[in-house]
Structures are given as structure tokens and as C-alpha cells.
Amino acid sequence: KAGVTQTPRYLIKTRGQQVTLSCSPISGHRSVSWYQQTPGQGLQFLFEYFSETQRNKGNFPGRFSGRQFSNSRSEMNVSTLELGDSALYLCASSLFSRGGTGELFFGEGSRLTVL
Amino acid sequence: AQSVTQLDSHVSVSEGTPVLLRCNYSSSYSPSLFWYVQHPNKGLQLLLKYTSAATLVKGINGFEAEFKKSETSFHLTKPSAHMSDAAEYFCVVSVLNDNTGKLIFGQGTTLQVKP
Numbered sequence: 503k504a505g506v507t508q509t510p511r512y513l514i515k516t517r518g519q520q521v522t523l524s525c526s527p528i529s530g531h532r533s534v535s536w537y538q539q540t541p542g543q544g545l546q547f548l549f550e551y552f553s554e555t556q557r558n559k560g561n562f563p564g565r566f567s568g569r570q571f572s573n574s575r576s577e578m579n580v581s582t583l584e585l586g587d588s589a590l591y592l593c594a595s596s597l598f599s600r601g602g603t604g605e606l607f608f609g610e611g612s613r614l615t616v617l
Numbered sequence: 618a619q620s621v622t623q624l625d626s627h628v629s630v631s632e633g634t635p636v637l638l639r640c641n642y643s644s645s646y647s648p649s650l651f652w653y654v655q656h657p658n659k660g661l662q663l664l665l666k667y668t669s670a671a672t673l674v675k676g677i678n679g680f681e682a683e684f685k686k687s688e689t690s691f692h693l694t695k696p697s698a699h700m701s702d703a704a705e706y707f708c709v710v711s712v713l714n715d716n717t718g719k720l721i722f723g724q725g726t727t728l729q730v731k732p
Binding site: 506535537544545547550558560592594605606607608609610611 | 659724
């Protein structure tokens with residue numbers, strides 16, 4: 503069974519640009535969550551989608567957005583990039599919404615560098 | 618409010634000696650607790666989970682954790698460290714009775730294993 507796939511794995515952008523990251527969950531999983539990981543702030547929850555609906559949202563500005571498609575694949579978008587957006591963005595899929603059993607399956611992440 | 622505190626940011630042990638990674642939590646509701654491991658440049662992987670069944674939980678790779686409600690702790694242990702255990706470990710709390718249902722991650726503990 504294929505795991506969670508995130509693309510691209512690495513990318514470099516400049517301030518003011520926008521970026522779109524993609525996540526394909528494990529087959530059959532309908533929940534996709536996104537996390538930002540930085541050395542200073544650790545892992546922070548961005549949002550969760552379940553059956554194409556946003557179920558939860560973390561404390562991030564509106565520049566961070568996401569969506570989920572009917573095949574459960576998800577994308578997140580960051581507009582007007584700032585230096586502080588440099589981070590590893592992790593996607594996790596699960597069978598249940600709202601953390602459920604807490605058993606998340608993570609992808610290897612997309613490492614974004616903003617110059 | 619729910620929170621989780623990992624008491625050590627860095628732990629160093631010699632190969633073959635016991636591992637102890639400490640985690641305290643705070644929760645207004647009955648929590649579910651988890652330990653995840655992240656190897657360099659990889660996503661997170663679930664090690665074990667506590668969901669109000671047995672207080673001593675066994676996980677993968679010889680790890681186990683004990684839920685102690687009186688001490689609000691969920692420490693992770695392993696009798697004998699292996700070089701492959703070197704990674705970052707996250708203690709996580711999920712509050713299923715909370716409408717947000719978000720997982721709250723600790724700041725992480727880096728485990729170093731010396732030959």
C-alpha cells in the first residue's frame with residue numbers, strides 16, 4: 503500500500519511569491535492534515551480537510567489556504583511568501599476526521615526555503 | 618486548555634543502555650496520548666498510543682510508555698538503545714471530547730545514541 507506522497511520535496515522561492523504544495527493520502531483515507539515544522543516553533547497545525555471540507559484550522563494568517571479534491575488529494579497554498587514561511591510542511595492522512603484515534607500517517611514533507 | 622511538555626530537548630545515551638524520554642500533559646478531558654518518531658529528513662511515524670485501555674502501552678521497535686494519571690505523565694522507555702533509535706521523538710495529546718479535535722505536539726526530544 504503506497505504511503506503519503508508529498509510534492510515537491512524541496513523548493514526555493516523568493517519573498518512575495520506564492521507556492522502550492524500537494525499531498526496524496528493513503529488510499530481510502532479521507533482526512534488530510536497539514537503541519538508546519540520549524541526549529542523555533544516546532545510542529546504547528548495548519549488545517550485539516552475531510553471529504554473536501556475544512557474541519558479544523560490552526561492559528562495561521564489567511565495567506566495560508568488549502569483545499570481537498572474528490573479523490574482526497576489535497577493542496578495547500580501560501581501567498582505573498584515571507585522569510586518566516588521557510589519550513590518543512592508535513593501532510594498527514596488518516597481514516598477519521600478531527601484527529602480521531604490520533605493515528606496519522608505522515609509524508610516526508612516539502613521543504614520550502616524563502617529567500 | 619490542553620498542552621504537552623517534553624521535559625528534555627536533548628537526551629544522550631550509550632548503545633545498549635536504557636532510554637527514558639519524559640512527557641507531561643495537561644488536559645481538561647480524558648486524553649489520548651501518542652509518541653511519534655521522526656528520523657532525519659523523514660516524516661513522523663507512530664510509535665505507540667494510549668486511548669484509555671491498559672496504562673502500559675507497548676509500541677514498535679521495543680518502545681513502551683506508561684500512562685500515569687496522578688502524575689499527568691506519559692514517559693517513553695526502551696530497555697536497550699540501538700544506534701537506529703537516534704531520531705527526534707514527539708509526545709502528542711489528542712482530546713477527542715474537544716470540538717477542535719486537534720493533535721497537540723510537544724516540542725520534541727532529540728535522542729542521540731553513542732557507540
